[in-house]
Amino acid sequence: MDVKTKGQDLHKYMEKVLGLIEKPEVTEEEAKWITAETVNGFREYVNPGFLEYRKTVTLDTQFAAVEWSDKGSCFQDVNGKQYIDCLGGFGIYNVGHRHPKVVKAVEYQLKRQALHSQDLLDPLRAILAKILAEITPGDLKYSFFTNSGTESVEAALKLAKMYSGRTTFVAATRAFHGKSLGSLSGTAKGMFRKPFLPLVPGFRHVPFGDIDMMRTTFETCALVGEDVAAVLLEPIQGEGGIILPPDGYLQEVRALCDEYGALLILDEVQTGMGRTGKMFAAELYGVVPDIICLAKAFGGGIMPAGAVVAKEKVFKNLFDNPFMHTTTFGGNPLACAAAIATISVLLEEDLPARAAKVGDYFLARLKEQAKGHEDKIFEIRGQGLMIGIEFQNDVIGYNFAKGMFDEGILVAGTLVNSKTIRIEPPLTIAIEEVNQVITAFDQVLAELEV
Incomplete structure (x- = not known):
């Protein structure tokens, strides 16, 4: 392929992408194309290590979940599935997504x-x-x-x-x-x-x-x-x-x-x-x-x-x-x-005070649900809406993250202590969403194998 033809093809590719960016919603066919391009792009041009990491913390083919939009306390993938964000971009979304x-x-x-x-x-x-x-x-x-x-x-x-x-x-x-x-x-x-x-x-x-x-x-x-x-x-x-x-x-x-x-x-x-x-x-x-x-x-x-x-x-x-x-x-x-x-x-919105109040509730409920699972969980600790769940080993932690992701809850480990899963949602998270996370936590914890 000559340089001119290659340049024309690249321009068409970029115009297609820019068109998708401008669309409020994408079709099922477009979603499949975006997913395929994303996975291939990470494998060939970004870093294939990210794909391998995603496979360790997700079930089946969910490693290929591609984020597309966000609002409030949630992310939505390109296929329309919604995830309650308890990772918070490592603590980015304190005032929520797109306040x-x-x-x-x-x-x-x-x-x-x-x-x-x-x-x-x-x-x-x-x-x-x-x-x-x-x-x-x-x-x-x-x-x-x-x-x-x-x-x-x-x-x-x-x-x-x-x-x-x-x-x-x-x-x-x-x-x-x-x-x-x-x-x-x-x-x-x-x-x-x-x-x-x-x-x-x-x-x-x-x-x-x-x-x-x-x-x-x-x-x-x-x-x-x-x-x-x-x-x-x-x-x-x-x-x-x-x-x-x-x-x-x-x-x-x-x-x-x-x-x-x-x-x-x-x-x-x-x-x-x-x-x-x-x-x-x-x-x-x-x-x-x-x-x-x-x-x-x-x-x-x-x-x-x-x-x-x-x-x-x-x-x-x-x-x-x-x-x-x-x-x-x-x-x-x-x-x-x-x-x-x-x-x-x-x-x-007095969000620091809200973080203290909601965090106390969140922490207490997580500790309550963790009773009887001491073989899996070493400790749950935190301050405000900065909460850590430390598992007995990192394998249990990874499997917990997989289970939560399957339930539509986004969590992840901490970079220095791989046994600890963080809970850092937006400070605007609704109590109803907190309760959804607690229900999923209880369910996933019960199904975890040691």
């Missing part, structure tokens, strides 16, 4: 201006930064906007280095902070780290929740002249398996940082924006960090968006030269519009 207020803000901004000039002053970035200064804990003030969680962590690490002139960071075992090289240095799972060693030097890992080991690490670093620049922690570990800190732990870490002149960075990429029953999990524990990292739900499930918010004493190192750390798309008008609308929805 009208967030969609409207982005649509109107898109009609006016999609991306910023990179030179003039963009108003929504300034306005969003002011809002964040008002709603974040304590005296956190200045914001730098990113596109994702790992970018937020990278920016936080650079801010900490500039502030302190130190190069030692303390993170926790089971931590997950992202997979770019700096944030991966804080992430604790060996499988993600080993192929890319050596990572950024200076990182030490201590057991999450062990304040004595944390103190010993600080003392040792000081003795050898490698003073700690910052402690990087998730208030509640997400990918580690929904691990809650012991009582008083975060306050003690805060005090230890103050004693040694180190910063406290809280990675609230997954816990922030109302997920745990407060706008930020730091508020649950009465702790004010020096830097807070946000992403995931920050863009309202509509736009990729993240932020780093820091105290003035930390951020002011960028005042003299604001080009020391930049990003082309971070803080773009569409993302800022989505974030402003998202925060408005969270406050207007």
